[in-house]
Amino acid sequence: MQDRADKLRCSGKTMAFVPTMGYLHKGHLSLLRIGKQKADDLVLSIFVNPAQFGPNEDLGSYPRSLERDLDMAKQEGVDAVFVPTDKALYQEGYQTYVELEKLPGHLCGLSRPVFFKGITTVVTQLFNIVKPHVAVFGEKDFQQLAIIRQMVKDLKFDIEIIGGPIVREDDGLAMSSRNAYLEDHMRPAALSLSRALENSRKMVKSGILDAKLIADQAAEMISVFPEITIDYISICDPLTLDAVEMIEGRTLIALAVGLNKIRLIDNTILEV
Numbered sequence: 681m682q683d684r685a686d687k688l689r690c691s692g693k694t695m696a697f698v699p700t701m702g703y704l705h706k707g708h709l710s711l712l713r714i715g716k717q718k719a720d721d722l723v724l725s726i727f728v729n730p731a732q733f734g735p736n737e738d739l740g741s742y743p744r745s746l747e748r749d750l751d752m753a754k755q756e757g758v759d760a761v762f763v764p765t766d767k768a769l770y771q772e773g774y775q776t777y778v779e780l781e782k783l784p785g786h787l788c789g790l791s792r793p794v795f796f797k798g799i800t801t802v803v804t805q806l807f808n809i810v811k812p813h814v815a816v817f818g819e820k821d822f823q824q825l826a827i828i829r830q831m832v833k834d835l836k837f838d839i840e841i842i843g844g845p846i847v848r849e850d851d852g853l854a855m856s857s858r859n860a861y862l863e864d865h866m867r868p869a870a871l872s873l874s875r876a877l878e879n880s881r882k883m884v885k886s887g888i889l890d891a892k893l894i895a896d897q898a899a900e901m902i903s904v905f906p907e908i909t910i911d912y913i914s915i916c917d918p919l920t921l922d923a924v925e926m927i928e929g930r931t932l933i934a935l936a937v938g939l940n941k942i943r944l945i946d947n948t949i950l951e952v
């Protein structure tokens with residue numbers, strides 16, 4: 681991959697990169713399409729990164745379908761797919777990790793202590809291997825995108841980071857590889873997330889700007905489903921992720937829940 685990147689760079693071509701953990705869905709395809717427009721060459725990586733899963737998380741059962749992913753990549757005109765083994769990235773004696781000080785101390789980082797350290801470490805490795813000019817990440821993982829942007833700024837990676845908008849199913853459910861775990865009877869509960877976000881936007885439009893009122897209303901809508909446990913509902917500054925009391929300008933509402941142990945996240949921007 682590094683030789684390939686060097687040759688492409690020498691020939692004056694630009695490279696876009698979409699890192700994923702596979703089990704591709706329309707959300708990933710939209711990121712590939714953005715990448716395709718931004719550069720001459722498009723690289724996709726598929727790697728279920730063990731370093732970003734905690735001991736009791738779903739690393740073992742994370743959905744995988746390499747052949748299907750490769751077909752989809754071909755159809756999207758991807759030029760190269762990088763599928764490293766665990767050993768290739770975390771060889772014996774591996775001991776280097778990349779960690780941010782503040783941004784991981786919010787939202788998902790509070791209940792998933794190794795998550796972002798694993799992500800920033802693997803993304804750093806992938807950037808050094810693929811050597812892209814542009815990299816595209818989904819806005820559904822809003823905190824991940826904020827953390828990658830900060831890391832790229834702090835460590836002076838010469839890479840433009842682009843956020844791709846959330847892609848939703850027709851009924852509003854945000855696309856996610858983990859949706860593969862959802863059984864039909866869980867759908868109404870899963871949909872309560874996007875509905876609660878939609879309701880938050882309506883509240884702001886109607887002039888309700890008190891963050892606690894908005895978060896409480898979202899919690900109420902989601903708690904109708906006893907099979908859901910709320911991890912967090914946070915109304916915060918989209919850059920620092922610090923909680924805010926009032927909606928002023930662009931504000932993020934982000935939430936994470938467990939639905940029969942399936943972790944679902946979603947978010948939207950609230951604007952006055």
Ligand code: PAF
Nearest residue numbers: 699700701729799802821
């Ligand atoms: O968003 C993901 O799929 C992963 O967190 C990423 C960025 C590929 C790192 O493993």
